[in-house]
Amino acid sequence: MDKRLQIVLGTRIKALRAETGLSQEKFANKIEMDRTYLASIESGYRNVSLHNLKKIADGFGLTLSELFDGVE
Amino acid sequence: MDKRLQIVLGTRIKALRAETGLSQEKFANKIEMDRTYLASIESGYRNVSLHNLKKIADGFGLTLSELFDGVE
Numbered sequence: 001m002d003k004r005l006q007i008v009l010g011t012r013i014k015a016l017r018a019e020t021g022l023s024q025e026k027f028a029n030k031i032e033m034d035r036t037y038l039a040s041i042e043s044g045y046r047n048v049s050l051h052n053l054k055k056i057a058d059g060f061g062l063t064l065s066e067l068f069d070g071v072e
Numbered sequence: 073m074d075k076r077l078q079i080v081l082g083t084r085i086k087a088l089r090a091e092t093g094l095s096q097e098k099f100a101n102k103i104e105m106d107r108t109y110l111a112s113i114e115s116g117y118r119n120v121s122l123h124n125l126k127k128i129a130d131g132f133g134l135t136l137s138e139l140f141d142g143v144e
């Protein structure tokens with residue numbers, strides 16, 4: 001399992017959330033995701049699924065392609 | 073669960089694979105994925121995970137962002 005990719009994605013999501021000024025709790029509520037799960041995604045601990053990726057992208061008003069911009 | 077997104081992604085993957093001219097079996101072998109699992113992804117039955125998305129993108133020589141181009 002490629003932890004590096006999970007960390008790169010988590011860091012991207014954390015940075016995007018910081019731009020919104022929302023706390024982890026507020027963003028998690030906004031996208032109807034458990035806060036601790038969002039925290040584990042941002043920390044790079046999760047092999048995130050398509051539907052959760054879509055929830056996150058929608059929460060930022062981004063397409064999935066935009067969410068993955070630079071995530072390699 | 074948003075089946076529509078799974079179907080849009082599966083259709084995209086199937087089209088990209090068709091462009092390579094590889095059979096499902098050959099592409100599945102190339103990316104070290106079980107053929108029946110690839111078949112279920114292409115049919116829209118799977119909530120695909122980050123690592124499998126990365127395997128597929130790598131198999132096409134695409135970035136994850138490029139793989140998701142138009143997938144909404």
